[in-house]
């Protein structure tokens with residue numbers, strides 16, 4: 476028996492250069508328990524990854540703003556305040572940093588992501604002025620302006636409810652501050668070696684290897700334990 480998994484994507488299933496590591500396509504299709512892809516990416520990305528892994532589309536997208544499980548989609552985040560923050564950021568001269576053809580946000584339903592090249596200080600100032608309903612999360616891949624009320628961890632609880640799995644049965648692997656809430660909800664949590672300080676502090680274990688090397692090591696250990 477292997478445990479159900481809650482897996483971050485960027486920094487966790489990827490290589491250092493941001494590609495999905497080929498081992499994801501070896502290890503995850505055969506994983507004999509639910510696998511939740513819990514990501515800051517917009518909704519279509521984890522759906523597509525689950526699809527091409529041949530797995531059920533069980534995803535927590537947009538940092539918990541959208542949850543899809545058992546064929547049902549729940550849109551939990553409210554995009555209005557994040558969009559207003561980014562509008563105000565633009566009015567103050569800020570540039571989200573993706574250029575004219577922004578596919579990062581094109582299908583994003585509940586939040587707005589900005590490039591790490593964007594002016595972080597200005598973004599945080601504008602977001603703080605908008606009040607407590609909006610927060611800025613730095614995943615190491617983008618700044619996300621999101622509703623404070625949603626998180627990957629709350630999304631995982633919702634998935635657990637739908638699948639009849641106690642969230643404490645999940646094993647989580649991640650690399651950044653947007654995984655802290657997942658780590659709090661999962662029964663066991665691992666940060667890969669490239670993880671940021673928030674994820675390292677929140678994880679039960681910080682593994683020695685980075686990116687998918689670290690994740691593959693965790694999965695091998697879980698499989699060996701289950702045999």
Ligand SMILES: O=C(O)COP(=O)(O)O
Nearest residue numbers: 484485514515516614616
């Ligand atoms: O989209 C991002 O900024 C990060 O995505 P992740 O949560 O899968 O690491």
Ligand SMILES: [Mg+2]
Nearest residue numbers: 483485486650
């Ligand atoms: Mg990540």
